[in-house]
Amino acid sequence: MTTSPEPTELILVTGASTGMGAATARELASRGFHVLAGVRRESDGEAIATTNLHPVILDVTRAEQIADLAASIEADGRPLRAIVNNAGIAVNAPVEVLPIAEWRRQFDVNFFGHITVTQSMLPALLKSRGRVVMISSLGGRLAQPTYGAYSGSKFALEGVSDALRRELAPHGVTVAIVEPGAVRTEMVGRGGVTLQKLAAEMTPEQERRYGGLMHAILAQSEGFLRDGVDASEAAKTIATAATATRPKTRYTVGKDAALLTRFARLLPDRTLDRVLASALRPLFPKSR
Template sequence: MKSHSRNAYIALFICLIAVFVINAQESNTKQKAVLVTGASSGIGLKITEQLSDRGYFVYAGARKQSDLERLNAMENVQSIKLDVTKWDEINAAVETVKKEGRGLYGLVNNAGVAIFIPLIEVEEEDLDFQLDVNIYGPYRITKAFAPMIIESKGRITTIGSISGILSGQFFGPYSMSKHAMEAYTDALAVEMKKFGVEVNIVEPGNYNSKIVESLVKRMKSNDISYENSLYKEEFEGLISGYGADRSRFKDPSEVSDAVEKALFSDNPKRRYMVVPSEAEGNWTITQIMREMVQLNENQAYKYDRDALIEILDKVLAETE
């Protein structure tokens, strides 16, 4: 072969490799990557299944080795050891995601726990446990991954709850944590706007998951009982009413649908309330209106009914 035609073949070969590498890089960046915390069960697992099925790439945070292996075996999923209360694991997770080179488009702060203890009886360490996972967890994860999300002009979604609006007997610690995420979301949304990052919150009602099973397990292993509680009688009804088995509740696919919209729709909303029944939606909306009425009552510049409806119309127009 003459040397000039051999050189032409070599040049062509190099071009083909370059095209192949560029295409591979493009398809890697087109497959948007999302990190989901607490992906081992319940809502987090459902989000992981749905997003990976749709072709997104999911970094699935979990704590136990068996969960990490199970998640890793799923197509489009890479599990990451991630306890949201441990900075060493969070920093290692950031390094892993960076090294993978896909960037990070979406963050779903899902990991969460619940305790149901009266506020005048809850021990500080139990309150710390509740707030550490449900409030400081999203704060830590978001802070750590914010540079990557900003780089991709991506989205941050937190799994709040209708307990971010409602509260009640024994729900104090849990609903305090979820109320906090309402404020967190609104402040973060404003702060991230200048970077083109959308921030929102998905607020489920009651769905099937392991949240109460984990609560009961922790109570047993930490020797927490209602035996000496001033509310012993009420607890008997409550615990038998809840039970660890939440299989009577719906599968959380309505929640993962809302998360997919929150992450990928062209016009994402700030809040996505997702409830399994009209009743749960009604309690929540009624409570928001009750708070509005309570705030307005006896205030120096009190609005009458017509003025309140005028404000409501204005707010409705904003969301159209």
């Protein structure tokens, strides 16, 4: 009986417990890489472990866990082909309503966590002339109402990614950004639960201002879960961004992301405002 050779290159995927992260880890493992799949709980790791896919405990807000993983990768000796900064959360509510602690939590995971991972892995990536893949979002190019914190974190990630790409190009490390639109993932469902909780905590004045909007956004999120791209399809694009010989600087996932990122580049702000408002208007509760 023949056995497959041991993979000679490593790829790190953060936020790999479920959704796009888990699907991306599986896709990269199937392409012959040894994937280090960052999970927060051992039970999550047991659920995804397979040939070439090795779960590692990694909370991107815990600097000591990131440092331990970087040391483990250095000790392994195999080149680090890429890191896929995928970990993320979505906390949606109007700017007035969202508590500042939730703003900080959003940025700690979606932005500062990625920067910490990238800084820690750069010595290995510089040695291997590897790649950084940042998982942004349609929300990193276009901010819908109630997406202030989420889009803020993704806009920041896009800006840093552009700077990083230009800094590292002379040293052989490439940077690619992936901008998914509606994808059927657990994160969307968890975001909807959080939105409902925050909506229930609004003051009567806030309810009058934003109640209909929150209802519409929740209905839109449910549509994402029903009609969005499957996570396995998103994973193929992310895997390509991580492994292509000459990667694009940006990839979109889904027709909505391709269309709306183009709108964001071309349409005047007020026109884009009207486009987004018209998409939400049918989802508002009907007046009695």
